[in-house]
Amino acid sequence: MEVKKDISFIVKSLKKGKYEVFLEWLDLNKDKLYRMCFSYVKNNADVEDVFHNTAIKVIENIQKLKSEEAFEKWVISIMLNECRKLLREKKKVLISEEIEVSSEINVLAEQEERMDLINGLKKIDEKHKEMIILKYYSGYSQKEIAEILDIPLGTVKTKLFRGLKMLRDILGREA
Known part of the structure; x- marks a missing residue:
């Protein structure tokens, strides 16, 4: 139950323009997200770019989130799309x-x-x-x-x- 409350708080805070809560959530989940992202782009600088672009997209599109329970999967989906976009731009596939x-x-x-x-x-x-x-x-x-x-x-x-x-x-x- 605690996780659902936390996610609800994060989403509501984001929708109110309080981005610090989301950045704290990102910091708490950075290891898992980093490993997933690094497995795509294989470069620390590229991972940082993907994280940055993902954070911006999440902040810009938080109003489009349909379900608070889907928040983490939504963020991961955005992150994976950013990884794919970066790889397409660089025309390289790395693991x-x-x-x-x-x-x-x-x-x-x-x-x-x-x-x-x-x-x-x-x-x-x-x-x-x-x-x-x-x-x-x-x-x-x-x-x-x-x-x-x-x-x-x-x-x-x-x-x-x-x-x-x-x-x-x-x-x-x-x-």
Whole structure:
């Protein structure tokens, strides 16, 4: 219940022109949003641009929000659109995976496997790659992905299934 009250307060504050509350919400959720955004643009400066543009769009369009409960998904949808817009403008498609530095012997093999996965994802078209990123990198359910992208659940399932099949074919093994 506390979260719903907080979201309601944020939306009402935004509609009244009190942007500080929204900026605090962004700060509280920056890690999750950053990881999702970075997985698209793979550049800290670009992430900052996307965050900035997203904040502006949210502030400018808050009156268009139909349901307070959909606030977070609405913000994420705007952010993903900004990521796509940036990538279109730069004409590059990037995906990222943080590679942790470790002294263990297995690290090189794990890094190589991650790089294979990243390289495999680069070869998949955007609509299928997006489903894999949202599901497996960002942890959203298929239903949440459908809501974020405003597409039918069946479409999400189909694109996710086909994307994983493409990835398996590219990697030549079970993904």
